[in-house]
Amino acid sequence: MQFWIIQTLNSLALGGLLFLLSAGFSLIFGLMRIANLTHGALFMLGAYIGVTILKFVPNLWLAAVLAGLVVALLGALLERFILRALAGNALGQVLVTLGFAFIIADFCLVMWGGDPIPVSTPEYLRLPLIVAGVPFPSYRLAVIGIAIVTAVALYLLMERTRLGAMIRAGVDDMQMARAVGIPVSKLFTLVFALGAALAGAGGVIGGPILSAYPGLDADMLPLALIVVILGGVGSLVGAFAGSFIIGFIYTFGTALLPDLAYVILFLPMIVVIAFRPRGLFGRQTA
Amino acid sequence: METDALTLTGINALYGDSHVLHDVSFTVSAGRVLALLGRNGAGKTTCMSAIVGFLPPRAGEIRLFGETITHLSPEVISRKGIGFVPQGRRVFPTLTVRENLLVAQQNRSGIDKPWTLERVCELFPRLQERLAQHAGSLSGGEQQMLAIGRALMGNPRLLLMDEPSEGLAPLIVAEVGRTIARLKSEGQSIVLVEQNIKLAFDLADDCVMLNTGRVVFAGTAAEARGNAALIIQHLGVY
Numbered sequence: 351m352q353f354w355i356i357q358t359l360n361s362l363a364l365g366g367l368l369f370l371l372s373a374g375f376s377l378i379f380g381l382m383r384i385a386n387l388t389h390g391a392l393f394m395l396g397a398y399i400g401v402t403i404l405k406f407v408p409n410l411w412l413a414a415v416l417a418g419l420v421v422a423l424l425g426a427l428l429e430r431f432i433l434r435a436l437a438g439n440a441l442g443q444v445l446v447t448l449g450f451a452f453i454i455a456d457f458c459l460v461m462w463g464g465d466p467i468p469v470s471t472p473e474y475l476r477l478p479l480i481v482a483g484v485p486f487p488s489y490r491l492a493v494i495g496i497a498i499v500t501a502v503a504l505y506l507l508m509e510r511t512r513l514g515a516m517i518r519a520g521v522d523d524m525q526m527a528r529a530v531g532i533p534v535s536k537l538f539t540l541v542f543a544l545g546a547a548l549a550g551a552g553g554v555i556g557g558p559i560l561s562a563y564p565g566l567d568a569d570m571l572p573l574a575l576i577v578v579i580l581g582g583v584g585s586l587v588g589a590f591a592g593s594f595i596i597g598f599i600y601t602f603g604t605a606l607l608p609d610l611a612y613v614i615l616f617l618p619m620i621v622v623i624a625f626r627p628r629g630l631f632g633r634q635t636a
Numbered sequence: 637m638e639t640d641a642l643t644l645t646g647i648n649a650l651y652g653d654s655h656v657l658h659d660v661s662f663t664v665s666a667g668r669v670l671a672l673l674g675r676n677g678a679g680k681t682t683c684m685s686a687i688v689g690f691l692p693p694r695a696g697e698i699r700l701f702g703e704t705i706t707h708l709s710p711e712v713i714s715r716k717g718i719g720f721v722p723q724g725r726r727v728f729p730t731l732t733v734r735e736n737l738l739v740a741q742q743n744r745s746g747i748d749k750p751w752t753l754e755r756v757c758e759l760f761p762r763l764q765e766r767l768a769q770h771a772g773s774l775s776g777g778e779q780q781m782l783a784i785g786r787a788l789m790g791n792p793r794l795l796l797m798d799e800p801s802e803g804l805a806p807l808i809v810a811e812v813g814r815t816i817a818r819l820k821s822e823g824q825s826i827v828l829v830e831q832n833i834k835l836a837f838d839l840a841d842d843c844v845m846l847n848t849g850r851v852v853f854a855g856t857a858a859e860a861r862g863n864a865a866l867i868i869q870h871l872g873v874y
Binding site: 512515516518519521522523525526527528529530531532533534535 | 790
């Protein structure tokens with residue numbers, strides 16, 4: 351019983367982290383039509399920046415916000431000055447994001463070394479929450495809560511504001527969005543920065559569970575890709591559902607059938623692509 | 637004094653290696669409706685694409701009320717005052733009708749009666765009933781009304797309409813025609829691309845005909861209408 355509860359919570363917590371990572375990834379993919387392969391590196395960079403901030407300010411949440419801002423600034427610069435220069439060249443843009451992923455990974459290795467750096471859980475979330483005699487790891491519950499709050503905030507931003515409607519218009523028909531005067535170029539920078547912020551903050555929030563280590567980027571990026579393919583490019587609801595589905599599959603797959611973890615991970619993606627090429631919540635018109 | 641809303645001078649446009657527009661020049665006078673006619677493939681839609689900035693011309697100049705807009709991006713051209721109703725309507729399918737209109741809203745100084753959500757709904761009462769509905773679920777006629785309303789929300793100084801009657805039932809075509817006539821009576825400058833020659837001649841003051849990417853006629857609609865040989869030669873219909 352204890353095993354199932356813990357694994358379920360682990361699944362949900364991983365799902366929450368994946369949502370922080372893939373929500374931005376999906377929005378960028380949907381609006382700009384490029385897979386931002388830097389996204390995993392931004393997550394890792396956020397985790398390392400968080401480690402450094404925590405040395406001076408022992409507050410994980412503040413560290414997450416600050417790391418998110420730093421990574422957002424980096425994302426905005428990357429979009430504005432590098433990707434913009436390659437506008438219309440999707441392959442070039444994707445390759446540049448891959449190149450930046452390598453550069454960031456090497457930068458992290460130089461700055462923070464090759465050993466995994468644990469991120470300590472906030473004091474008040476170390477003790478498990480005991481409900482009906484069953485202990486629940488409280489930090490994981492907090493991560494799930496943050497993911498849900500973030501999801502609701504993003505949903506309101508995207509569905510209830512004019513800015514969100516403009517972004518969705520760009521996802522629907524970018525050329526037409528420009529032709530009705532929507533400042534699509536500015537939206538690109540904004541969405542890229544927002545996605546980077548979520549990834550960076552996600553890296554810090556994931557710290558106490560995953561810690562910061564070289565290769566964290568390469569571990570997270572494929573998961574984000576699968577989430578977005580499964581959920582549907584550009585769909586927030588898809589990213590949310592996909593994150594938790596993958597959180598469960600990955601956690602239980604690793605625990606129960608460690609040898610087949612990756613098979614179990616990629617199999618549902620293949621099935622979904624075969625029957626619903628646009629993903630579970632993908633836009634059927636594009 | 638009559639001012640020029642739009643002037644094209646020696647526009648050459650290419651899709652890859654294929655030369656689609658050859659030295660196209662014409663002028664749209666302010667407050668008038670100009671019908672841009674021609675067979676399929678004559679270059680009408682390419683002309684629209686060049687004006688709105690989708691396909692920057694290789695050579696030539698486009699001026700909007702005297703200001704050159706030739707190599708600006710579509711979003712800037714829209715903000716300079718060109719409203720675009722594209723071929724195939726291209727409403728944002730996953731946005732609601734209300735959102736389709738609101739995202740396109742632009743304020744422009746020096747306009748007595750700016751277009752608002754309320755005014756567009758008054759122009760097209762059917763949209764009022766469907767404000768909360770996704771645009772993708774509308775009928776073709778309703779989507780056309782939405783596409784026109786969306787362009788008007790930008791308070792355009794010049795409205796480009798690419799085949800607004802295409803694929804619509806006759807009753808809806810008539811309604812679109814009445815709408816264009818009303819916009820014209822309010823002083824809106826319009827370029828109308830149409831395959832429906834009768835509709836075009838009924839509405840237009842002026843007429844430009846394209847054939848294989850070249851201007852073969854530019855004059856008043858009345859002149860064009862009375863010249864059966866011209867119509868047969870360049871439009872292939874009567």
